[in-house]
Amino acid sequence: MKKSLAVVLIALVAMSGTAFGQNVIATSSGNRWAGFYAGVNLGGVWNSTCNTWSASDSLLPPSAANVLSQRSCPNGSAFLGGLQLGYNFQFDQIVWGLGIDYEWVSSKSKTITRTVPAIPETNINGGTFTATGRSSGTGVLLYGPKVGYDFDGWLPYIRAGGVYQSGQPDITATYTDSVNGPFYFNGGKNAKNNGWQAGAGVAWMAADPVSVNLEYTYIDIGKSSSSTAYCSTNFAGGCKVFTNITVQNFHNSLTASMVRLEANYKFDF
16 A cells, blocks of 8 residues: 555656646747847837027126026927847846847927017117027937846846937027017037937737837937027127027937837847
């Protein structure tokens, strides 16, 4: 009886060990994420566009200079879409790799309007001042490493690296005097086009080799430098009072939050 019981126990242990091994094989992630991949994405970007004109060095009295020096940072959003490619390595359930993404971002203008008081000792009779900023760059390049952990086809991951934005932001402005009409200003910017990015996401292997990702990325390219604005008007001598106006602390799409939905195809070669 004891011998028979021992035989049964040994058989049960062997069967359970075999079942456990089969379960490990069935649920093991293998190399489902390893290899070269490429895909497309769609999403949105949210940022603040800050427009500041400084008149501290101009001939304007402080009452008018303070009006021009006020800062406004309205929130904005834009559509984006692009391509991504990269290569992943996998060891057990740990996945890491390198990726590069290119995003096309729709560019929008941002406008602030200020009321300018009358300055009796100048040619300013009072009116409105309007400044408009827009980034001429529509491309954002993201690059850097990713690392994640495979949960049976679900891959949460984090990423970090560099970012490059093409193009230059620029800003224009108009002061419309109640008597003398409009004064036009143009100020260019020498933008800083590179910075850093960090984010996190989750990928799902929908049907090998096709996967779907949802990712959040924060980018920071920093501020551009100041530049002198140029004034023109039909009013003779009108621009003398607006000399030495500079564009400062202006950034458009240089700090932003991006959310993207991606579809990727993994190539087995």
